[in-house]
Amino acid sequence: MTLARRIIPCLDVDAGRVVKGVEFEGLRDIGDPEALAARYNREGADELVVLDISASREGRATFLDTIRRVARQLRIPLTAGGGIRSLDQGQAVLRAGADKVTVNTAAVERPELISELARQFGSQAVVLSMDVKREGGAWAVFVRGGTQATGKDAMAWAREGIERGAGEILLTSIDRDGTCSGFDCELTAAIAKSVRIPVIASGGARTPRDFLDVFERGRAEAALAASIFHAEIESILALKKFLAGQGVPVRLSA
Amino acid sequence: MKVAIVDYGAGNLPSVERALRAAGAETNLAARGAELADADSIVLPGVGHFDAIVAGLQKDSLGAALESAHQSGVPILGICLGLQVMFSISDESPQARGLGFLPGAVRALPPHVKSPHIGWNQVRRLRESVLLCGVPEDAYFYFAHSYAAPGDCEARAAVCDHGAEFAAVIERGNLLAVQFHPEKSGEAGAQVLRNFLGVSR
Numbered sequence: 001m002t003l004a005r006r007i008i009p010c011l012d013v014d015a016g017r018v019v020k021g022v023e024f025e026g027l028r029d030i031g032d033p034e035a036l037a038a039r040y041n042r043e044g045a046d047e048l049v050v051l052d053i054s055a056s057r058e059g060r061a062t063f064l065d066t067i068r069r070v071a072r073q074l075r076i077p078l079t080a081g082g083g084i085r086s087l088d089q090g091q092a093v094l095r096a097g098a099d100k101v102t103v104n105t106a107a108v109e110r111p112e113l114i115s116e117l118a119r120q121f122g123s124q125a126v127v128l129s130m131d132v133k134r135e136g137g138a139w140a141v142f143v144r145g146g147t148q149a150t151g152k153d154a155m156a157w158a159r160e161g162i163e164r165g166a167g168e169i170l171l172t173s174i175d176r177d178g179t180c181s182g183f184d185c186e187l188t189a190a191i192a193k194s195v196r197i198p199v200i201a202s203g204g205a206r207t208p209r210d211f212l213d214v215f216e217r218g219r220a221e222a223a224l225a226a227s228i229f230h231a232e233i234e235s236i237l238a239l240k241k242f243l244a245g246q247g248v249p250v251r252l253s254a
Numbered sequence: 255m256k257v258a259i260v261d262y263g264a265g266n267l268p269s270v271e272r273a274l275r276a277a278g279a280e281t282n283l284a285a286r287g288a289e290l291a292d293a294d295s296i297v298l299p300g301v302g303h304f305d306a307i308v309a310g311l312q313k314d315s316l317g318a319a320l321e322s323a324h325q326s327g328v329p330i331l332g333i334c335l336g337l338q339v340m341f342s343i344s345d346e347s348p349q350a351r352g353l354g355f356l357p358g359a360v361r362a363l364p365p366h367v368k369s370p371h372i373g374w375n376q377v378r379r380l381r382e383s384v385l386l387c388g389v390p391e392d393a394y395f396y397f398a399h400s401y402a403a404p405g406d407c408e409a410r411a412a413v414c415d416h417g418a419e420f421a422a423v424i425e426r427g428n429l430l431a432v433q434f435h436p437e438k439s440g441e442a443g444a445q446v447l448r449n450f451l452g453v454s455r
Contacts (some may be wrong), residue, residue, distance in 0.1 A: 001415045004374040004394055046374055071269065077396060077438045097268050099301075099398075099438065122302035122335075124370045124398040167370045167398075198372050221373060251374045251394040253441065 002249040005215045006046035006222035007236055008200060009229040011036060011070070014054045016062050020227060021053075021178075030230050033066050038073040040229070043236040045076060046251060049102070049170075049224060052082030060089075064096045071097025079127055079170075087116045094121060102127040102170055105143040108150050108157075111164055118165025127200075128166035130154060132187060133174040139187055146174040154187075158195050168198045170224065176204030183210055188218035200224050208234065208242040215248050255451050258284040258293035260320070260336075262310025266437070270299045270333065273437035277447040287315030290323055295453070299437075300335025304346040304360070304401070307339045317353060324355055324429065329453045332431035334399055337424060340431055346401050355429055358407040363400055367417030370400045375414050375434075377422040383411040384453060385423055385430055385446050393442035395422070395434035402433055428453075 011018045011033050018036055019027040030036075033050065040048055050070055052063040060083070067080050080093045081102030090101045101121070107113050107128060117126045131146045132139045132154045139154035150157075158169055171191055173184035183201045192199040198221035201214045205225035214220045228234045240250040257274055261267060261283040274281050274297065284290045298320070300307050311317040324330060332340050339352040344360035352360075363369045374394040379386060397414065405419025412423035414433065424431040430450060436443035 001376045001378060003371070003416065006373050072272065075273070075438065075440045075444065077398070077435075094266070095268070099266055099269070119303070123400065124372060125301060168372060196368055197370065198368050221368065253390070253393070 003221070004046070004249050004251045005220070005243070006200070007044075007211070007239060007250070008047045008049055008222055008224040009036075009040045009045050009236070010049040010051065010202070010224050010226045012051050012053045012226065013063065013066050014052075015059065016066055018230065019053065020230070034069045034073055036230065037070040040236065041074050041076055044240060044252065045236050046222070047077045047079065048074060049079045050098075051080075051102075064092055067093060067096040067098055081127070081129065086113070087120060090117045090121070094125065100125045100127050100168075102129045104129040104131065107161070108141065108143050108152065111160060114161055114164040114166050118167070123165045123167035123197075126166050127168045127170050128158070128161040129170040129172070130157060130161075131172045131174050134187070139190070142174060146172075146177070154191065155194055158191055162195055162197055166197065168200060169195065170200045170202060173203040177202070179204050180206040182206065183214035183218055183220070183223065185213050185218035188214055188220050192219040192221070198222065206233075208239050211239060212243060212246050212248065215243070255279050256292070256294045257281050257451070258290050258296050260290070260296060260298045260311075260316060261285045262307060262313065262316055266301050267299060269437045270297060273444065273447055274451075277444060277451055279451050284316075285314065287319030290316070290319040293323070293328065295329040295331070295450070296320070296323055297450075298330060298332045298336035298339070300333060300339065301398070302335060304335065304338060304344045304352070305350050307335050308347070308350040308352060311339065311353070320353060327428045329428045329430060329450065331450045332424075332429075333437070334433060334435055337421075337431035337433050338401060338403065340424070340429060341403060344401055356403075356407070356409050356424065356426065358403060360401050360403050363402060363420075364417035370398060371416040372398045374439075375416065377412040377414050379412045381411055383423055384425055385432065385449050386412060387449050389442050389445045394439070395432075395436070395442060396438040397434045399433060
């Protein structure tokens with residue numbers, strides 16, 4: 001019996017569609033969230049993350065509808081977030097069918113949000129999402145899609161988040177995100193070793209070896225990626241078979 | 255098969271409801287004790303804090319109705335926190351009192367492992383299990399919890415290990431319970447729910 005390492009595809013959604021941010025081009029349409037969710041559920045994804053990148057009032061109603069449609073396709077856990085600023089908004093996301101809610105910018109601005117969500121729904125339902133960039137010898141937390149510095153140190157913010165009741169950390173390396181140069185294993189290991197809750201590594205995945213590295217060197221409990229799965233560069237089942245062959249405990253049946 | 259899902263004001267009801275329907279059950283949400291009266295079986299789901307489920311079951315005679323259903327042999331399936339509340343006490347909230355259907359206490363996971371225990375893990379069967387019938391030995395289930403019933407509690411049918419063994423599946427007469435989330439556990443979880451629906455009083 002060993003806790004399996006998790007492979008988690010991520011859907012960035014805007015106006016009910018899965019999109020990808022592309023430099024100089026804006027958003028590129030990737031597909032229908034329901035269809036992608038069904039595919040990942042079938043291919044053996046261990047969990048699905050859905051992020052609202054629209055951040056507008058109208059976008060929110062559409063996003064809740066997207067969560068409902070996606071949840072119907074899944075027999076695995078669903079994490080949802082993006083612009084969650086209040087207990088009510090967190091509750092709406094969970095009521096729509098998500099099992100966990102992820103918070104980022106609003107938690108930095110008002111850390112009590114983490115405590116409120118954890119008290120109401122339990123720590124296992126609260127994922128603290130952190131966008132981190134290397135600055136000299138330290139790691140700094142950024143918000144608003146990685147564009148705005150917060151002055152917070154990643155290690156200290158992770159510890160505060162846990163004290164407030166976060167049950168998992170979704171750790172995105174801004175330096176690696178979108179670069180296809182592999183996860184930042186050094187960052188991931190630094191955080192994973194210093195906290196008692198599971199860490200999900202994100203940003204930079206391209207090859208199966210990147211996943212192996214982040215589980216072994218990076219000590220991540222889970223790894224998240226978007227483009228390589230959407231574009232079918234890497235199938236989840238093939239990735240898991242590779243990892244199993246390397247001795248990483250993974251769940252092979254869907 | 256009419257299955258009442260106990261709605262005490264918390265919990266991930268939509269996914270439990272959807273999974274039971276997919277397994278062939280007719281479901282209704284029971285927010286009051288009276289609504290449990292004519293159920294063929296009862297599902298007690300749960301996520302969140304021990305305090306919240308204890309407080310929730312004190313409302314509208316839900317706890318009393320569960321007690322009487324238990325006495326009259328109605329099959330009851332506890333999920334996650336719904337398993338834990340079948341015991342009287344939990345480390346999570348030493349003052350609160352659970353249903354007390356099972357002897358023993360719910361304990362915090364050991365301090366040297368990551369907690370919450372979140373993710374997919376396997377279970378080891380200690381005896382013939384109704385809920386695990388037809389489920390492959392090496393199947394994975396989705397867990398998300400920081401507390402658990404000890405691995406040596408007498409009603410356990412299967413255990414899982416995370417720093418120490420804990421009860422993953424409990425079966426004693428009409429009381430059935432799982433620490434994992436069958437509604438989130440793929441095909442293995444769906445089989446557990448179908449097995450539960452096959453249990454009649």
